[in-house]
Structure formats: structure tokens, C-alpha cells
Amino acid sequence: MRVLGIETSCDETAAAIVTENGEVISDVVHSQVSVHAPYGGVVPELASRDHMRNIRPVVYTALEKAGLQLSDIDGIAVTARPGLSGALLVGVQMAQGLAWALDKPLVGVDHLVGHLLAVFLKHPGLPPLEPQPAFPFVAMLASGGHTAIYSVQGPNIEQIQELGATRDDAAGEAYDKIAKLLGLGYPGGPIIDKLAKEGDPDAIELSKPMASKSSLEFSFSGLKTNVARWVEVNGRPGDDATLRNLCAAFQRRVVDTLVSKTLRAARTNGIARVVLGGGVAANSELRRRSVERGAKLGIEVVVPPFRSCTDNAAMIAYAGAQRLLAGHDDRGRLTISPHTSLPRVTKKGKGARLHPRTPRASVKAS
Numbered sequence: 132m133r134v135l136g137i138e139t140s141c142d143e144t145a146a147a148i149v150t151e152n153g154e155v156i157s158d159v160v161h162s163q164v165s166v167h168a169p170y171g172g173v174v175p176e177l178a179s180r181d182h183m184r185n186i187r188p189v190v191y192t193a194l195e196k197a198g199l200q201l202s203d204i205d206g207i208a209v210t211a212r213p214g215l216s217g218a219l220l221v222g223v224q225m226a227q228g229l230a231w232a233l234d235k236p237l238v239g240v241d242h243l244v245g246h247l248l249a250v251f252l253k254h255p256g257l258p259p260l261e262p263q264p265a266f267p268f269v270a271m272l273a274s275g276g277h278t279a280i281y282s283v284q285g286p287n288i289e290q291i292q293e294l295g296a297t298r299d300d301a302a303g304e305a306y307d308k309i310a311k312l313l314g315l316g317y318p319g320g321p322i323i324d325k326l327a328k329e330g331d332p333d334a335i336e337l338s339k340p341m342a343s344k345s346s347l348e349f350s351f352s353g354l355k356t357n358v359a360r361w362v363e364v365n366g367r368p369g370d371d372a373t374l375r376n377l378c379a380a381f382q383r384r385v386v387d388t389l390v391s392k393t394l395r396a397a398r399t400n401g402i403a404r405v406v407l408g409g410g411v412a413a414n415s416e417l418r419r420r421s422v423e424r425g426a427k428l429g430i431e432v433v434v435p436p437f438r439s440c441t442d443n444a445a446m447i448a449y450a451g452a453q454r455l456l457a458g459h460d461d462r463g464r465l466t467i468s469p470h471t472s473l474p475r476v477t478k479k480g481k482g483a484r485l486h487p488r489t490p491r492a493s494v495k496a497s
């Protein structure tokens with residue numbers, strides 16, 4: 132089966148053609164980074180407009196690179212949630228138009244499910260992953276919009292369970308905000324990662340970003356405030372050793388909490404395999420330390436290649452192929468949503484909601 136995947140949920144316009152076994156035939160990503168860089172973050176209206184400009188050329192480039200015609204495609208998969216509404220609509224309208232014109236099945240894909248299954252993608256020219264991915268696994272998904280730990284028993288939404296997520300900022304968002312504060316540019320992750328390599332993580336004392344030591348939830352806003360205070364007191368560092376030490380200290384705190392909570396989740400759930408996903412999984416320290424600490428605990432850590440971690444349409448095509456194989460067809464009833472369809476146990480800003488609250492008895496005035 133050859134599935135055309137389309138992704139426009141945030142700031143990448145992407146299209147790919149992938150088989151149901153995860154073989155990537157073509158994979159095209161048009162990044163909008165330069166459009167949003169002057170603002171230090173994604174501007175939703177600019178994102179929608181840029182997707183409109185690029186969606187058609189990106190889809191046709193994916194077909195051309197695969198050496199295929201539209202008529203060779205067996206089905207279409209498109210990101211329908213979560214994401215920016217205007218941005219999602221561009222991809223969904225394109226996918227719907229193609230599905231009707233070609234009379235081919237169409238499935239909507241949850242972007243987060245795409246990230247969680249991206250580890251199964253096989254890119255031509257890249258060696259097979261070692262250790263090999265297989266179900267079940269615990270996934271750490273850390274990107275600019277999401278940071279959560281999941282138990283993944285299989286490819287279907289009902290087999291994926293959130294174990295804990297961030298109460299406030301996503302890890303990538305924290306990187307981007309700190310980079311903006313330090314005047315480093317956008318996106319902040321790769322810049323801070325590079326500077327941190329040359330710094331001493333113990334030279335500057337910063338708070339540990341723990342929502343609570345025993346829970347699997349995250350909170351990065353305290354650490355962000357901590358860095359902001361440090362800058363208020365000490366001034367913004369120039370391009371010197373202090374800047375590198377500050378980046379190293381920030382990165383050490385973020386990576387420590389991501390690694391220790393993910394490995395704890397694997398241990399407490401009796402799952403000896405961990406998979407990293409999302410843009411922050413490109414972080415060099417996160418990749419290295421999770422493998423090292425996993426090995427000490429007898430937990431295999433599967434680290435996908437960079438291009439599978441950041442936003443792409445190949446993961447959407449692969450996740451969609453699994454839905455198409457199960458006989459789904461969303462033609463005529465595909466709607467978009469800014470929210471994921473994966474049940475949340477952590478609510479932003481409010482902490483855990485593992486057990487629904489008992490409604491208070493209403494008191495009648497007498």
C-alpha cells in the first residue's frame with residue numbers, strides 16, 4: 132500500500148509517501164522557520180498563509196521524488212489534530228479534495244500518534260535501528276507544543292495511554308523562550324544544545340523543574356522564571372563562557388527531568404523499552420544520557436534518526452496506513468480540532484486529574 136501523508140499542523144508544510152511497513156518512498160518538508168524567526172515563535176496567521184502557498188508544490192514534489200502519479204496512491208492520510216486550526220484546515224482541505232477527485236480512502240491522523248509511531252519509519256540509506264523498535268514501549272514525546280510520557284501497547288489510539296504530561300510549558304517551548312530571553316534566535320533548542328556542549332552545567336545554580344518528585348508530570352515554567360531572574364540580577368550574558376554555562380545548566384535540568392521520569396515510567400509499568408520522539412529528541416544530551424542511564428537499568432532506549440523526530444509527513448502517512456489497514460475511511464466526516472484525541476491525565480495549569488472530582492452536593496437556600 133502506498134499512502135500519501137500530509138502534515139500542516141504547525142510550522143512545517145510536509146508531504147510524504149510511505150508503505151504500510153514504514154518504508155519511506157519520499158519525504159518532503161518545507162520549514163517556515165524563517166517566516167516566524169523574527170517573532171521568536173510561531174505566528175498562527177502567517178503559518179496558515181505560508182501553508183496555502185506551499186501545500187500544492189510540496190505534495191507534487193513528494194510524488195515527483197517517488198516517481199509516482201497521483202493515481203498510484205492507494206490512500207491519503209492527513210493530520211487532523213492537534214494543531215493550529217487555520218494551519219490544519221489547509222492540509223485537510225487539500226487531502227479532502229484529492230481523496231474526492233481520486234476516489235481514494237482518506238483518514239485523519241492525530242499528530243501525536245504520528246510522533247509516537249515515527250520510530251517504525253525506515254528511511255532509505257539509513258541503517259536499521261539498534262535496538263529495534265517493537266510494542267510495547269514507553270514513549271517520551273517532547274516537542275515545541277507537547278511534552279508527555281505514554282505507554283504504547285500498539286498502533287491504535289485505544290492502545291496508547293498518557294502516563295503524565297507537562298502542566299505548563301512544553302520542553303521545546305521552554306528552550307525557545309529561554310533562547311528569546313537570551314537573544315539567541317529561533318528555534319532555541321538546537322542553539323542552546325550547541326552552546327551547552329561548551330559550558331559547565333554546575334557553574335550556575337538553577338532550580339530543578341519537577342512538578343513533583345514522585346509524579347510523572349512536568350513543569351518547566353519555574354525553571355524559565357529562574358533563568359529570567361538570574362538574567363535580571365546578573366544581566367544578559369554576551370557571547371562568552373557565562374552564556375555557555377547558563378545554557379549548560381538549563382539543559383542539564385531539562386534533560387535530567389525528562390530522562391529520570393521516562394525511565395521511572397518504564398520501570399513502574401514493567402516495560403523494558405523506551406522510545407524518544409518529538410523535536411526535542413534531537414537534543415544531543417537527551418539522546419546520550421537516556422541511552423546511558425537506560426543501559427544501567429536494563430532498559431533499551433530506541434533513538435530514531437533526527438528526521439523522524441521533528442515534524443514530518445512520513446509519520447502521518449505511516450500512522451494513517453495503520454488506520455487504512457483497519458478499514459477506516461473518514462471521507463465526508465473529517466473535522467479538525469486543536470486538541471489531541473489521546474485521553475489526558477494531566478491538565479495544563481491544574482495538575483493531575485487521575486480521578487474525576489466528586490461533584491459537590493448543591494446546598495439549597497432555606
Ligand code: KG4
Binds near residue numbers: 141276318321324
Ligand atoms: O516536533 P517539532 O519539530 O515541532 C513541534 O513542536 O511539533 O519540535 C520543535 C521543537 C522546538 O521547540 C525546538 O526548539 C526543539 O523542538 N528542538 C530542540 C532541539 N532541536 C529542536 N530542543 C532541544 N535540543 C535540540 N537539539
Ligand code: ZN
Binds near residue numbers: 242410442
Ligand atoms: Zn510535532
